[in-house]
Amino acid sequence: MTASTNSSDFQTFDYDVLIIGAGGAGLRAAIEAAGDLRVGLVCKSLLGKAHTVMAEGGVAASLANVDERDSWQTHFADTMRGGQYLSQPLMPEFHAKEAPKRVLELEQWGALFDRTKDGKILQRNFGGHKYPRLAHVGDRTGLEMIRTLQDHGIHQGIDVHMECTVTKLLTDDGRVVGAFGYERELGRFKVFNAKAVVLCTGGIGRAFKITSNSWEYTGDGHSLAYHAGAELMDMEFVQFHPTGMVWPPSVRGILVTEGVRGEGGILKNTDDKRFMFDDIPDLYVNQTADNPEEGWRYTQGDRDARRPPELLTRDHVARCIVREIREGRGSEHGGVYLDIAWIKEKMPNAEAHIKKKLPSMYHQFKELAGIDITKEPMEVGPTTHYAMGGVRVDPATQMSGVPGLFAAGECAAGLHGANRLGGNSLSDLLVFGKRAGEYAAKFAAENEDTKADPAQIEAAAAEALAPFERATANPYDIQFELQDLMQDKVGIVRVESEMEEAVTAVRDLKERASVVGVSGNRQYNPGWHTALDLDNLMTVSEAVAMAALERKESRGAHFRDDYPDKEEEYSKFNSVLYKGEDGQMELRREPVPALSEEQSAIIEENR
Amino acid sequence: MATRSFNVWRGDSSGGDYVEYTTDITEGMVVLDAVHQIQAESANDLAVRWNCKAGKCGSCSAEVNGMPRLMCMTRMADLPEGQPVNIKPMKAFPVMRDLVTDVSWNYRVKEKIAPFAPREPDVDDGTWRFPQEDGDRVQEFRKCIECYLCQDVCHVLREHNKHDEFVGPRFLVYLAALEMQPLDTGDRLLEIKDDYGIGYCNITKCCTNVCPEGITITDNAIIPLKERVVDRYYDPVQKIWRALTGKS
Numbered sequence: 001m002t003a004s005t006n007s008s009d010f011q012t013f014d015y016d017v018l019i020i021g022a023g024g025a026g027l028r029a030a031i032e033a034a035g036d037l038r039v040g041l042v043c044k045s046l047l048g049k050a051h052t053v054m055a056e057g058g059v060a061a062s063l064a065n066v067d068e069r070d071s072w073q074t075h076f077a078d079t080m081r082g083g084q085y086l087s088q089p090l091m092p093e094f095h096a097k098e099a100p101k102r103v104l105e106l107e108q109w110g111a112l113f114d115r116t117k118d119g120k121i122l123q124r125n126f127g128g129h130k131y132p133r134l135a136h137v138g139d140r141t142g143l144e145m146i147r148t149l150q151d152h153g154i155h156q157g158i159d160v161h162m163e164c165t166v167t168k169l170l171t172d173d174g175r176v177v178g179a180f181g182y183e184r185e186l187g188r189f190k191v192f193n194a195k196a197v198v199l200c201t202g203g204i205g206r207a208f209k210i211t212s213n214s215w216e217y218t219g220d221g222h223s224l225a226y227h228a229g230a231e232l233m234d235m236e237f238v239q240f241h242p243t244g245m246v247w248p249p250s251v252r253g254i255l256v257t258e259g260v261r262g263e264g265g266i267l268k269n270t271d272d273k274r275f276m277f278d279d280i281p282d283l284y285v286n287q288t289a290d291n292p293e294e295g296w297r298y299t300q301g302d303r304d305a306r307r308p309p310e311l312l313t314r315d316h317v318a319r320c321i322v323r324e325i326r327e328g329r330g331s332e333h334g335g336v337y338l339d340i341a342w343i344k345e346k347m348p349n350a351e352a353h354i355k356k357k358l359p360s361m362y363h364q365f366k367e368l369a370g371i372d373i374t375k376e377p378m379e380v381g382p383t384t385h386y387a388m389g390g391v392r393v394d395p396a397t398q399m400s401g402v403p404g405l406f407a408a409g410e411c412a413a414g415l416h417g418a419n420r421l422g423g424n425s426l427s428d429l430l431v432f433g434k435r436a437g438e439y440a441a442k443f444a445a446e447n448e449d450t451k452a453d454p455a456q457i458e459a460a461a462a463e464a465l466a467p468f469e470r471a472t473a474n475p476y477d478i479q480f481e482l483q484d485l486m487q488d489k490v491g492i493v494r495v496e497s498e499m500e501e502a503v504t505a506v507r508d509l510k511e512r513a514s515v516v517g518v519s520g521n522r523q524y525n526p527g528w529h530t531a532l533d534l535d536n537l538m539t540v541s542e543a544v545a546m547a548a549l550e551r552k553e554s555r556g557a558h559f560r561d562d563y564p565d566k567e568e569e570y571s572k573f574n575s576v577l578y579k580g581e582d583g584q585m586e587l588r589r590e591p592v593p594a595l596s597e598e599q600s601a602i603i604e605e606n607r
Numbered sequence: 608m609a610t611r612s613f614n615v616w617r618g619d620s621s622g623g624d625y626v627e628y629t630t631d632i633t634e635g636m637v638v639l640d641a642v643h644q645i646q647a648e649s650a651n652d653l654a655v656r657w658n659c660k661a662g663k664c665g666s667c668s669a670e671v672n673g674m675p676r677l678m679c680m681t682r683m684a685d686l687p688e689g690q691p692v693n694i695k696p697m698k699a700f701p702v703m704r705d706l707v708t709d710v711s712w713n714y715r716v717k718e719k720i721a722p723f724a725p726r727e728p729d730v731d732d733g734t735w736r737f738p739q740e741d742g743d744r745v746q747e748f749r750k751c752i753e754c755y756l757c758q759d760v761c762h763v764l765r766e767h768n769k770h771d772e773f774v775g776p777r778f779l780v781y782l783a784a785l786e787m788q789p790l791d792t793g794d795r796l797l798e799i800k801d802d803y804g805i806g807y808c809n810i811t812k813c814c815t816n817v818c819p820e821g822i823t824i825t826d827n828a829i830i831p832l833k834e835r836v837v838d839r840y841y842d843p844v845q846k847i848w849r850a851l852t853g854k855s
C-alpha cells in the first residue's frame with residue numbers, strides 16, 4: 001500500500017489547550033486546564049502506561065509526617081545543593097512550597113499511600129534529602145500516582161488521543177497554534193488546532209544504549225520545542241542512576257530503585273569492601289555517617305544518625321561505581337554488588353521485611369535474573385536515567401520563549417540544575433504540571449482562536465511520509481549506532497576529544513537518518529515510527545554533546561576526566577541551546593538568576 | 608547462543624496467519640526481546656505494543672504458547688526447547704494488527720464506574736488518618752497494571768463475548784478497590800449486581816492464575832463483592848428489615 005499525502009486524510013480537532021504527553025505532568029496539567037475549556041490530551045502509548053508508571057521510590061514533599069523538623073525551606077536547600085546551585089532558584093522554591101499540597105491532593109483523588117503508625121502518609125529516606133521525605137507506596141509509587149491521576153482525569157471531560165504521536169508543532173508568526181501527529185494504529189494524520197500547547201513528553205534516555213527508560217523517551221518534546229523556536233537548557237546534565245541491572249544482557253539498564261539503599265542496602269566491590277566510605281565529597285561530609293553502624297541506624301529511622309554514604313547523590317555514587325569497575329574491583333558481569341540480604345544480621349524477619357518493602361525489586365530479580373535478593377546480593381551498574389535539561393521555561397508559568405508553548409515535567413528544565421534528587425521528579429510533575437495547566441488555560445482564555453497554515457500541515461505530512469518513498473538505510477541500524485556513540489563518548493565520564501568526535505558523528509548520522517527508508521504500510525508500523533523518532537534523537541544528542549563540550553569542569557551529573565573539579569567560572573551560567581539563523585544549533589551562556597535574600601539565608605542555615 | 612524458531616501471528620481485523628521466524632537467543636532473553644530482534648532483523652513492520660520492558664506498564668500482553676503472558680516477563684529459557692514458540696494476540700479483544708489488540712473497551716468500561724468519593728477530612732488541615740491495616744487489602748488491588756490478561760482468560764469474555772453485560776475481573780478488582788477504600792463513601796453495589804454482571808463469574812479462578820501482579824482476584828476481590836451483593840439483595844432477613852425500615 002502506498003501512502004498518500006491527500007489532505008482529506010486529516011482529522012482535525014479544535015482545542016483551547018492541547019497537552020502532549022500523559023504521564024504525571026501531562027495528566028496533572030490536563031486536570032488543571034479542564035473545566036470550562038476544551039482540553040485535548042495526546043500520548044504515544046495507551047493511557048496509564050507512560051513512563052511515570054515505572055517510578056518506584058516515592059514523591060518528595062516536606063509533609064513532615066515522619067520527622068517534624070522538615071520544612072519547605074529544608075527541601076528547597078536540599079534541592080539547590082543537589083543541583084549544585086544551577087537551578088533557577090524560583091523553581092525549587094515553588095516546588096518545595098507546593099509539593100505537600102499536591103501530594104495531599106492525590107490522596108483526595110484516591111491514592112493510597114503507605115501509612116505511619118498514627119495513620120498519616122508515611123515518608124522514606126532518599127539520597128540527598130535531609131529528612132525522610134518521600135511519600136510512597138511500597139516500590140510502586142509511580143503506578144499509584146499515574147493511576148490516581150488517570151482515574152480522576154477520565155471524569156474531567158478531557159479528550160484523550162491515545163497511541164498518537166505528535167511530529168510537529170504548528171506555528172504562526174512566532175506563536176504556537178497547534179500540532180500535527182499520526183495515529184499509531186492506522187497511520188492516519190491528526191491536526192490539532194490549539195490556543196496553547198503544553199509539552200509533557202518526558203525524557204531522552206533512548207539516545208543512550210544502557211538506559212532505564214522506555215522506547216517513548218526519544219526526546220520528542222525537547223526536539224519539537226527546539227524546532228518551533230524555543231530554547232533548551234542544561235542539556236549537558238544527564239543523570240546516570242548508579243544502580244541499574246547489569247545481568248543478564250537483555251535486562252541491562254533496568255532500574256534498581258534507590259529504595260534498596262534507603263532500606264539499608266549496601267554497595268560492595270569484589271573484595272567485599274564497602275567502597276562508598278572511601279570518598280565522601282566535602283559538601284556532604286557533615287551529613288554523612290563515618291561508620292557502618294551509624295549508617296544502618298539512619299536507615300532505620302534514628303534521627304541522630306547521619307546517612308550512609310550509599311545515599312549520597314546519584315552522580316557521586318555512579319562515579320564511585322565506575323571507579324571500582326575501571327580499577328578492576330567490579331563484579332563478575334561488570335558491575336558492583338548491592339546487598340540487602342545482609343540485613344538479616346540486624347533483624348529477625350528480614351526476608352519478609354524485604355519482600356514487603358521492596359516487592360517489585362524482589363519480583364524483578366527473581367523473574368528476570370533468577371536471583372533471590374533476600375538471600376544473595378544483586379549486581380548493579382550505572383544506567384541512563386533522567387534528563388535534567390529540557391525546554392527553558394518561565395519558572396512561574398512554565399511558558400517557553402514561544403508564546404503559547406508551555407513545558408512541564410521531565411522535558412522542562414530549571415528545577416534540578418546539575419543533578420536531580422530522587423523523588424523530586426514525581427513532585428516536579430505535580431507542582432509544575434499544575435502550574436503549566438493553569439497558565440496555559442489562562443493564556444488560552446486571553447487569546448483568540450487560531451488556525452494553522454495549510455502549507456505547514458502539508459509540509460509536516462510530506463515529511464512524515466518521506467521514509468516510505470525511500471528504501472535505503474534501516475532506521476534501527478542508525479538508532480543503534482547513535483546509542484553506542486552517545487554511551488561511549490558522551491556518557492558518565494567525558495573528555496574533550498571524544499565529545500568532539502561525538503558532535504561530528506551525530507551530524508553525520510543526522511545526514512544518514514534523513515534518508516532512512518521503511519517498508520510496509522502506515523498501520524501500526526514500528527519501523528516507520530522508529531524512522532520518525534530519529535530526528536528527535538539526533539536533536540537531543542547534538543544538544544547534549546554541545547553543552548557537555550562547553551562545560552569544562554565537573555559538576556553534578558556532568559563529569560569530565562580532563563577537568564575533574566568544579567570551577568568558579570562555570571558556577572555562574574546555564575548553557576542554552578537554540579536554532580541559529582542558518583538552521584544550525586547554537587549555544588549561549590545564560591547567567592544563573594541571583595538568589596533572593598531569603599533564599600540565600602535559607603541556604604546558609606542549611607549548609 | 609542458540610537459534611530458536613517462532614510462529615508469530617500476523618494480520619489485522621480482516622484475518623491473518625502465523626509466520627515463521629528464526630532468531631538467535633542469548634542468555635536471559637525474554638520473549639519481547641526475541642520479538643524485537645525479529646522486528647529489527649527481518650520484519651521491520653511487525654506490530655507489538657510495549658513500553659517499560661520491566662513488567663510495570665502492562666502493555667505487552669499476548670498469548671505465548673497458548674498462555675496469556677506479559678512478553679517482557681516471559682523468559683525464553685522457561686519455554687520448552689525443540690519446538691517453535693507460538694505467539695498470538697489476546698483473544699478476548701479485536702485484533703488491530705499482528706500482536707496488537709484493541710483494548711479500548713476496557714477504557715470505556717472504567718469511565719462508567721462512579722469515581723472515588725472521599726469522606727470529609729478527619730483533620731482541619733484537610734488530611735485523613737487511617738491505619739496501614741485498613742489500606743492493605745486495597746493496596747493489593749491497586750498493584751494492577753491493567754494488562755487485561757485476566758480479561759483475556761475469563762471465559763465470560765473470551766468464549767461468551769459478554770462484553771456488554773460483564774465488566775470482567777479487572778474491573779471487579781477496580782470496584783473492590785473503590786468499595787473497600789477506607790475513605791470512600793460511594794456505593795456501587797446495585798450496579799455491581801445489575802450492570803457489571805458479577806453474577807456471571809462462576810469462580811473458576813483462571814483470572815487469579817494469570818495475574819502477573821499476583822493479585823488474588825477471585826478470593827480477595829470478587830468473592831467479597833459477591834458476598835456484599837448477596838447480603839444486601841438476597842439475604843431474606845435483610846430484605847424484610849429493609850421492607851420494614853426503608854433502610855438498606
Ligand SMILES: Cc1cc2nc3c(=O)[nH]c(=O)nc-3n(C[C@H](O)[C@H](O)[C@H](O)COP(=O)(O)OP(=O)(O)OC[C@H]3O[C@@H](n4cnc5c(N)ncnc54)[C@H](O)[C@@H]3O)c2cc1C
Nearest residue numbers: 021022023025044051052057058166202409410423425426
Ligand atoms: C524506572 C524509573 C524509576 C523512577 N523512579 C522515580 C521515583 O521514585 N521518584 C521520582 O521522583 N522519579 C522517578 N523517576 C523519574 C520519573 O518517573 C520521570 O521523570 C517522570 O515520571 C516523568 O514524567 P513526565 O510526566 O514528565 O513524563 P512521562 O511519564 O514519561 O510521560 C511522557 C508522555 O509523553 C508522551 N509523549 C512523548 N512524546 C510524544 C509525542 N511525540 N507525541 C505524543 N505524546 C508523546 C508519552 O507517550 C507519555 O504519555 C523514575 C524513572 C524511571 C525510569
Ligand code: SF4
Nearest residue numbers: 761808810811812814
Ligand atoms: S473467576 Fe470469575 S472473573 Fe475470574 S476468570 Fe473465572 S469466571 Fe472470570
Ligand code: SF4
Nearest residue numbers: 751752754755757818
Ligand atoms: S488484575 Fe492482574 S491480570 Fe488483571 S489487569 Fe490487573 S494486573 Fe492484569
Ligand code: FES
Nearest residue numbers: 658660665667679
Ligand atoms: S512492556 Fe511493560 S509490562 Fe511488558
